[in-house]
Amino acid sequence: MNVTVPMPNLSLVVPEILMVILACGLLLVDLFIPKDRKRVVGYIALAGVVVVGVVTAAFWGKMAQPATTFSGTFVLDRFALFFKEVFLFTTGITILISLKYLEIEKVSLGEYYALMLFCTLGMMIMVSGADLIVIYLGIETMALSVYVLAGFMKFDHKCTEAALKYFLLGVFISGILLYGITLIYAATGSTQLAQVAAVIKEKGLAKNPLLVLAMFMLAAGLGLEIAMAPFHFWAPDVYEGAPTPITAFISVAPKAAAFAALVRIFYHGIQLLEPQWQILLWIICAVTMTIGNVTALMQQNVKRMLAYSSVAHAGYILLGVLAANQVGVQGIAFYFFAYAFMNMGAFGLVIYLRRENIVGDDIDDFKGLAQTHPLLAVIMVVFLLSLAGIPPTAGFVGKFLLFAAAIKAGFYWLVALAALNSVVALFYYFRIAKAMYMQSPEPLPQLSPGRGLVLALVVVGVFTLFFGIYPQPLMSLAKDTAHTFMMFLS
């Protein structure tokens, strides 16, 4: 019996293949590295991530047109490439800020870095998946790694609790996501986005209630990682409990991946249901922004506050999804880089304050930072300004793009609400600044940051400012991304 298995075009998945080799190789290398020098594994992982990043970037020029492989279940376009770079950048920075932290927490293990790479792999598949099955498997690969990473400090009560919460809610929601996929499959007979779109168009299923429900279930499934209301409940608890580098990681990368998958499914799969999903996302967007910002006001724990802030940011980014125009996609793409800079930076500061017996995540730990570490305080202010969306920072440019997109699409009320929310947000960001500048420091043990952390902070700090003053390069990349992505649509 002869079955011919056609060889798929593997050149498009070179970054993913490299990632798998890197992660597996890392585990092998880990065996030969003594326990007190696990940092070396981190360096290797970092080097590998940089290599994969360069390889991924090399595709950019060739991908003016999207290309598919694996019988159309995998697509590589600039949109996917852009987000892959976001993930790789975030992973690199996370590795940098983890090096010292893991030693302080005494959980320096090679598996940590391997899991992080596998997680990145899952996200890379997610943004390139053109088939719901592949996207689902990408989500699960990412999610399983993140669950473990969130509970990596396994002797810490809060940490394991965070992992359990994340895990249970994640698995629960993934059941709903699967039901959504099943519904789409039942209605259209396919899971491949292009075919789904074709069938919807052909059979005129745009108002099919099954599909509407399926759309909502998909949004719910991805909404958990996005941390949009009402699927955000896990976020504050997990952010607080997880190891801080992982908190930084999950506040950016899985969110970006889920957003990218959401955008791809909604724009390329069920775009004819646009009127329906716009209504739903409108409500979710309004609720998400408001809940995130208002709840953040009263938080005493900075990690928790940033968790709510990240919920609110998910709301702002939803504006771009809602707008469904080129500027919107450009805004989403730009915002995620900006968001990666400023959020990684803010969490990096929290890690910086980690010392013996002090987690550094209480707002009181920031007291008088301007006096003891003026430069650190200035950098934190840059991140806070950016998070609050004040020029000249990258956060402002990103928010401007998203708002402009929403205005262009006619969502005036939502933009007004978003602007109002931005004002509310100022209050809690200002609380940190106030603690740093207007309160006197308490005598605390000396800070001893690792070099990796300092490097990471400088990199993200410089980027936050640089792309605020000169956003052109990133903006034009984001514009190309959006252009090819939306071109495919029409």
Add this chain to the structure above:
Amino acid sequence: MMINAWDVVFFFLAGLILLSALGVVFIRHPVYSALSLLANLCVTAILYLSLMGAPFIAMVQIIVYAGAIMVFFLFVIMLMNLSKGEYQERAVPWRLLLGLGAAALFAFQIFILAGEWRGVLSPGAGGFGVKALSHFIFTRYILAFELVSVLIFVAALGAVALAKKKL
């Protein structure tokens, strides 16, 4: 309404599955609950085999789900050797009510769409063989297949990293 043999089989199996599912949720002791789930999965496998023409899935269901996952569950439950107080939950009626209410709301939502599901199952029509399925997996979904292997590896790696006692 004509009742044929397949209907009888379906309702019989469905009844069994339903009962065992209720068992999973409402039995106090986790071990018995797990056994109930085991039964549930096995009967589901029969459903796949008999009515839906999916023999391979039925096998996988028995081997992986029932054979591996459930054994794993039972193993961990017994390993912990929970005292009676641990698994004997105090009833929290409002939570049960809320759970029921939320779930009912959700079910209602899909239920009212029942009319949208078209098509019928024709048991005994043969269905797909393993060959067709494997061809499908190894051509069109080869990427997904490879990814699943990575996923299983990640799960094993993560489980070991979390569960081993020493660092």
Add this chain to the structure above:
Amino acid sequence: MMVLILAVVLIPLLGATINGLFCWFTKRKAHIIAVPAIAIPAIVSLILLARVLQGERFDQVLYWWIPLGDFRVPIGFLLDELSAIMITTVTFVATWIHVYSIGYMDHETPRGYAKYFCYLNLFVFFMLTLCLANNFLLMFVGWEGVGLCSYLLIGYWYEKASAANAGMKAFVVNRIGDFGFMIGLFLIYKHLGTLLFSQAFASAEQLSVGVATLITLLLFTGATGKSAQIPLYVWLPDAMEGPTPVSSLIHAATMVTAGVYMVARTHALFNMAPLSMEVVASIGAATALMAATMALVNNDLKRILAYSTVSQLGYMFVGVGVGVYAAGIFHLFTHAFFKGLMFLTAGSVMHALHGELNLQKMGGLIKKMPITGWTFVVGALAIAGIPPLAGFWSKDEILAGAFMGGHRIIWAVGTFTAFLTAFYMFRLIFLTFFGEPREKHLYDHAHESPPVMTIPLIVLAVGSAVVGLLALAPHGGIVGFLNRTLGEAHEAAGHEGGLTYILMVISVAMGVAGVVLAYFMYMKRMPDPVAMARNFRPVYTLLYNKYYVDEIYFAFIVNPVVGGSRYALWKFVDVIIIDGAVNGVGRLCRLVGGGLRYIQTGFIPDYAWMILVGAVVIYWIGRLF
């Protein structure tokens, strides 16, 4: 060209960044970074100036900030005759002041030392941005940036209450001016639809006279704040709390002239609004006179120089106000040299006398510190308008321009002020450097400053002596050069042979008269200044107390505002309205936030059902719409 301009702008920023980020490393060696960071741009500026001299011109948008549809903010540079002169002046003077600072800031803590140079470099960066901007917004960024650095540097010794207060005062007063400037920018954008200089000026003629007058007056409000003109001059004398090189660089030579530069830069708009021009010239003349009179009786070395700066800035505004923009900028250029020089010599004196500033305690210092003394005399001669030193040429241009333009009263005021200027400057010199030492103790400890401080003095003194001669260069000299961009507003009427020389003679005579009077009063004691002060007590008191302007501001503006806000506003507005509404909203938010956080019970099943219920509710709301 682009590369050179970027180098000029960015190298100081680089220096500031290095000293800012690595102050723990550079410490005492901060100047090794900071001085080249200004010196290199100074050399590059000279190259640029040479190329502009050959007729090159550069006006290009570097990039658009957030280019999105109609909303485009240009970031770009403009190098023409005006900005070339400005950057050359700024970088040249700044270089020598940086060198001087090495000696002057000797006693600071290592980190403070690095911080000081960081601020100074940052200031130069913003100043160059201001001068080279090719659009209003970037200019505004530079404008605010120099204000920020000025504020930081005035309050450099923030432990001193007076320094902190002075910083605050400068900050507040400047905000008033900037507010006007900002509204002006909005109006420009609204009426002309662009922020680019080239486009805005090209279409300036479309503006109606009323709008143009409004815009230019608003812009001039900004200028009065930054350039210390009536009524917003009060911050500058207090700004002398900062380190003296800072007073020299920022509060004499460069930043305070930004207002003059701005008016000259926007001359196309001012030309459309004759009324505004009158206002500018009148305020300039009034400020010149008033500040000069206040300097007559003051005994504080640095404050006299500060009033003199205010007065000279008044001259510059007279120049740009009567339409001889080039003359105003020329005076700005020469003033940077001699006023920078005089502040540095004042710093040298302070350095020698351990911070003593009171003239009445000095005297005879020229024997102890000859370089400082004689360079100061050069500067004073320059400011007094004695030919052939720098001040003579530029001041004469302004006064001639005013006279030719038909502003006879302004000319008279200016000429009289020239007399006052010469008088108070030489009063200062005679009291400080000549005669008998009045405080033996101070005199004995006085010493000449180290070479690192005196060399900049000599360089600037030579500059003060000769730069005026640029007026005699071919093709109309520096004025002709500047007029290539600034246009020959009233120049056609000027230089009518004999009349020009008569005016020149009059102003020189005024200067000489002032010097001679000062000599007789303070060296020969005839008439005795003490007796004079007694005989003209009311006038003396009025002048000594600076016309009570600070007190008036306090009585009529600050106190009512503060008091009013404390009593009326606080009691009524704050408690009832703010507390009731804004604070109420804040409180509501916090209340809601405080409540919302308790949704987060921490129990997993709760989260699960809340997710489910929330999702279903949102789904149904969505379906019903």
Add this chain to the structure above:
Amino acid sequence: MIPLSHIIIFSLIIFTIGMVGALSRRNVFIVLMSIELMLNAVNIALIGVSSAMGNLIGQVLAIFIITVAAGEAAVGLAIVVALYRNRLTVNVDAINLLKW
């Protein structure tokens, strides 16, 4: 001839039962098993649809779901073991250090 809607409604019932279990039970093991039950319900629906439409995609996805469920079980149980070591409880109601 069994109408597809029967299968779907049946799967839905099982799914809901699983959901009730996940929402109301407090023993982590039973919560986990309830979630497995939900996944199983999804599988029933998928294979039903696949069979009715004569299309293999549903079966492929079902196989993957079974595999992913195995992975999830492994990770979930490992987390529970780690938590049990720290807190000596498997009761989700006792796990709320992180709140507000």
